[in-house]
Amino acid sequence: xxxxxxxxxxxxxxxxxxxxxxxxxxxxxxxxxxxxxxxxxxxxxxxxxxxxxxxxxxxxxxxxxxxxxxxxxxxxxxxxxxxxxxxxxxxxxxxxxxxxxxxxxxxxxxxxxxxxxxxxxxxxxxxxxxxxxxxxxxxxxxxxxxxxxxxxxxxxxxxxxxxxxxxxxxxxxxxxxxxxxxxxxxxxx
Numbered sequence: 730x731x732x733x734x735x736x737x738x739x740x741x742x743x744x745x746x747x748x749x750x751x752x753x754x755x756x757x758x759x760x761x762x763x764x765x766x767x768x769x770x771x772x773x774x775x776x777x778x779x780x781x782x783x784x785x786x787x788x789x790x791x792x793x794x795x796x797x798x799x800x801x802x803x804x805x806x807x808x809x810x811x812x813x814x815x816x817x818x819x820x821x822x823x824x825x826x827x828x829x830x831x832x833x834x835x836x837x838x839x840x841x842x843x844x845x846x847x848x849x850x851x852x853x854x855x856x857x858x859x860x861x862x863x864x865x866x867x868x869x870x871x872x873x874x875x876x877x878x879x880x881x882x883x884x885x886x887x888x889x890x891x892x893x894x895x896x897x898x899x900x901x902x903x904x905x906x907x908x909x910x911x912x913x914x915x916x917x918x
Contacts, residue, residue, distance in 0.1 A: 732906060733768050734764070734903045736768065736771045737771055738767050738770075739767065745773050748776060748777065751766075752766045761910050763817060763911075764905055764907065764908050765900060765905055768903060769899070769905075783892065786885070786892055791885050792878065792879050793886070796822060796825040796831075797848060798885075798889055799821050799825050799832075800839070800844070800848060801852065801855045801886060801889045801890060801893070802818040802822075802893050803815055803818050804836065804852045804856065805859045805890050805893055808859060809859065809894060811896075811901050812901075812907060814896060814897055815832075815836050816907035816911045819833070820911040820915060823914065823915035823916070824915045824918075828843075828918060829915060846876070847877065850872060850873060851873070851876075854887075855889070855890045858886065
């Protein structure tokens with residue numbers, strides 16, 4: 730039985746050259762190939778689009794720190810019930826924040842987490858976008874501006890939330906399982 734995904738998972742050596750190159754870069758950085766890349770390579774064109782948008786959101790200059798971006802992912806992924814993203818991005822959050830406890834805290838209850846009031850406002854907004862985006866009002870923007878978020882930062886919060894909402898749903902639908910490596914990463918920071 731395939732334990733990575735309910736769909737066929739191509740072998741690394743069988744991937745198109747451009748995807749194989751990207752996956753090998755990730756492997757070199759992480760020390761392993763995250764299952765999501767192999768599982769989503771079932772549809773190479775969709776993986777290319779997924780990675781391009783991921784990189785556009787997560788690698789650019791932004792008013793949000795790398796750790797804050799990961800907080801958004803962990804909080805909304807937990808709310809969406811996505812085991813893979815909570816575990817994998819929880820590991821990345823621990824690394825980015827240099828904090829062994831933060832990922833568990835924001836996943837379970839960000840309002841009780843040891844994060845700033847500004848970050849709690851950011852996550853409240855992200856959850857609103859995730860669960861009820863049509864209810865977004867001018868008041869939401871006023872609140873976020875009072876914490877120093879720019880209009881572009883608010884776009885980033887919404888875009889990261891929306892993108893990972895798609896990711897959460899596809900990963901859950903396909904039963905993509907997190908690598909065991911993620912569970913213990915950065916627990917001793």
